[in-house]
Each structure stands twice: as structure tokens, then as C-alpha cells.
Amino acid sequence: MELSEFGTRFTSEAGILSLMDDLGRAMADNGGIAMMGGGNPGYIDELQTIFQRSLAEIVDDRDRFRALVGTYDPPEGNIRFIDNFASMLRRQYGWDVGPENICLTNGSQSAFFILFNLFAGTYGDGSCKSIRLPLAPEYIGYADLGLKDDFFISSKPRIEYLEDRLFKYRVDFDNLEVGSETGAICVSRPTNPTGNVITDDEVEKLLGICRNQKIPLILDNAYGVPFPGIIHTDARPMWDEAIVKCLSLSKLGLPAVRTGVIIARQEIIRAVASLNAIMTLAPGSLGAMLVDRLVESGELVALGRRIIKPFYRRKLEKAMACIHRELKGTPYRVHRPEGSMFLWLWFEDLPVTSLELYERLKKKGVLVVSGHYFFPGLHSEWRHTDECIRLTYSQNEADVERGISIIGQEIRELYGRI
Numbered sequence: 001m002e003l004s005e006f007g008t009r010f011t012s013e014a015g016i017l018s019l020m021d022d023l024g025r026a027m028a029d030n031g032g033i034a035m036m037g038g039g040n041p042g043y044i045d046e047l048q049t050i051f052q053r054s055l056a057e058i059v060d061d062r063d064r065f066r067a068l069v070g071t072y073d074p075p076e077g078n079i080r081f082i083d084n085f086a087s088m089l090r091r092q093y094g095w096d097v098g099p100e101n102i103c104l105t106n107g108s109q110s111a112f113f114i115l116f117n118l119f120a121g122t123y124g125d126g127s128c129k130s131i132r133l134p135l136a137p138e139y140i141g142y143a144d145l146g147l148k149d150d151f152f153i154s155s156k157p158r159i160e161y162l163e164d165r166l167f168k169y170r171v172d173f174d175n176l177e178v179g180s181e182t183g184a185i186c187v188s189r190p191t192n193p194t195g196n197v198i199t200d201d202e203v204e205k206l207l208g209i210c211r212n213q214k215i216p217l218i219l220d221n222a223y224g225v226p227f228p229g230i231i232h233t234d235a236r237p238m239w240d241e242a243i244v245k246c247l248s249l250s251k252l253g254l255p256a257v258r259t260g261v262i263i264a265r266q267e268i269i270r271a272v273a274s275l276n277a278i279m280t281l282a283p284g285s286l287g288a289m290l291v292d293r294l295v296e297s298g299e300l301v302a303l304g305r306r307i308i309k310p311f312y313r314r315k316l317e318k319a320m321a322c323i324h325r326e327l328k329g330t331p332y333r334v335h336r337p338e339g340s341m342f343l344w345l346w347f348e349d350l351p352v353t354s355l356e357l358y359e360r361l362k363k364k365g366v367l368v369v370s371g372h373y374f375f376p377g378l379h380s381e382w383r384h385t386d387e388c389i390r391l392t393y394s395q396n397e398a399d400v401e402r403g404i405s406i407i408g409q410e411i412r413e414l415y416g417r418i
């Protein structure tokens, strides 16, 4: 079949497609596999009960059920949710936002497709702009979103070595030159894959650059604040007119309802709504209606603090203890886990590439993700990109322990061979 340029671009070898395919197939082939590869949130019983009850209430109420399945929302998304959400942000954070600053999308992944292509690509004067990722490694899901080649430019981080075999990536502002070639800066906070939370100071500096260049700072808070709040540092929730904040209901435990929320200045919201209308007419209502009353009561943010964060914290502490035990004596390092549900392991001078390590681990029944996927837009050679793997600790704890123990054996074997 002959396809258009668009068709060819979006059907050939997208990293995220092959990764999701591979993970899915490995899961189907082998039920006993230790799944530490995907980004699925954990199942939290207490939350599932809350959402189940909320759905039952909607189903039992004829008018609400009709609104759920029988009415298109406007292209910005469910009006009641948006009103309540804006009030919540004003009340809880003092942000100067109204309903005109909020828009829903079918998952935040589609928000990034829209936002990135609004700000990067060819402009009316013939110039070309890119999305700047100031801190690689960065979320693999961005990598294939561009309608043009060379869509991203990313920057190597500064590496800070910490005690207890930890390290932290920092934005290398000395080498971050941002000029008219940049359409927007984007950073995930907490970062997928590393669990990094860029500091308030780093965000302020990036914001300063964006204000100077009159470009937006896109903050991907899929794991962060206001919800689900899987964040273990004192990061200050920030918003102003130069920021485009992207949130998602997914990591609350609702990845299948596909609901993303954008907070931005009005002209950006209008542009996103216009694309929503063209691509999907309107975003789905289910996510908005399921959590609407939690937003209205302010309980949504509290759930993060009371249930979600402690759930992941417990899992994190177990996984970290296991890593220190199983990898002791090897040259491993772990990125300081400050948020999200991932651990980022770095094996300096690893005798094989991280992709080969991934293959070896898969044969032994452990699924991780090779780190090389997470450097979209990094055009310089850097061995480090082949020395890291990402582990997810959101699923079954016994599997995580077993998986880490197998990683420990494999790493010992590999370094033993040098």
C-alpha cells in the first residue's frame, strides 16, 4: 500500500510502537514474567472502590447517565468538570485561572501531539522550530509525535554524584542555548524514566528563558502536582501565563479512561480545543464525570497525599532495599528516586549495550526498558545512553523482588567477564 508522507511517518518504526508491541507480546507469551517494563499504574483497592462507587452513582442517575453516554461535550471538554477544576485551583493554590484556561484531551499523550505540533514545525515566514527538551533522558512517548523530522533538540544533563550509589541529573544551564529555533521547552516533572524532579530553581530558570523568548514552558505533571502527587520532594506547584501545565487522570489509577487536562493561557486553550474538534469532535466525558465530585470537594488532591503517594513510597522503599542488596559489589548507580513509579539504573562501562541487557533479561523472564529509547533529540554521541535501564515498581512486589534479583545475577555475570 502506498502511503502519504504523513502515513509513512506514523506507520514506520515508531519507537513507542515497537516498545509497546514488544512488552505486550512478551506478556502474552509468558505469564510468569516479572513485568517491570511498562508504565501502567498500580491497582490501589481503595481508589478502585471510590471510582467504582462513583460510576455506580452515575449509572443509577438517569440524567447523569444520559450526560455520560448520550451528549457530546464542547471541544474543551466537560463544562461542569472544567468549572469545578478551575475553582479548585483558585481555592487550593491561589492560581489566577478560570474555565477559559482549562481544556481536556483524550489522554495527555494526545495533548502532547497537539501542543508540540502547535509550537514546532514550519512557521509562516518559512523558519523551522523545534521542541527543546532541556534534560535528557526524557519520556519516550514524546519521540514520535512530530509532523516533521528533527523535531526535538535535547540537552545532556550535568550529573551530580551522591552518596549511597545515587546520582541526580541537573539541567546544564551553561550549555543550554535557546534561540529562535525553539518553539517551546518541555520537561516532565517528575521525569519518566528517571524519577527526577527538577528543582523549583531549575523551573524558574527555564521559565525565565521562556519569557525572554516568548515561548511556552510545557510542564508535564503526569505524576506530579496537583494530582496524583507521586512526588517525594518539596516541589512547588507553579503556574503562570508562560506555563502550559499538562495533567492526566491515568496515574490516579484511570489509564483506560484516557483523560488529560491542560492548564494554559486562553489563546492556547482555544487552539487545543480547535484541534480537539477537528480530530475527535469532543473529548470523552467518562474521566471528567468519574472524578468531578472529588474535584468539587477538593478530595482529589488529598487522595494523592493520603493514598497514592504512600502506596508508591512503600513500593519504592522495598525496591530500593532490594536493589542495594542484589547489586552490592557491582558498579551500579540509581538516579535519586524523587517521584513517579520508575527507577533508573546506570551501569557505568557496561560490557554490553542496554538493549542487549534488555534482551538477556527478557530471556530470563524479566522485562525492563532499555535506556537508549529515552534520549529523543540528543544528536551527540554519549556512551551513557547505552548504559541505563528503566524499571517500573508499580506492580506485584514479589515479581519486582524476583526481577531485581535476576538483574543482580546478570550484572554480576556481565562484569565478571570483563
Ligand SMILES: Cc1ncc(COP(=O)(O)O)c(C=O)c1O
Pocket (backbone or CB within 6 Å): 039, 106, 107, 108, 109, 110, 139, 141, 188, 191, 192, 220, 222, 247, 248, 249, 250, 255, 258, 259, 260
Ligand atoms: C511523563 C508522561 N507523560 C505523559 C504520559 C501519557 O499519559 P496518558 O496519555 O495516559 O495521560 C505518560 C504515560 O505514561 C508519561 O509517563
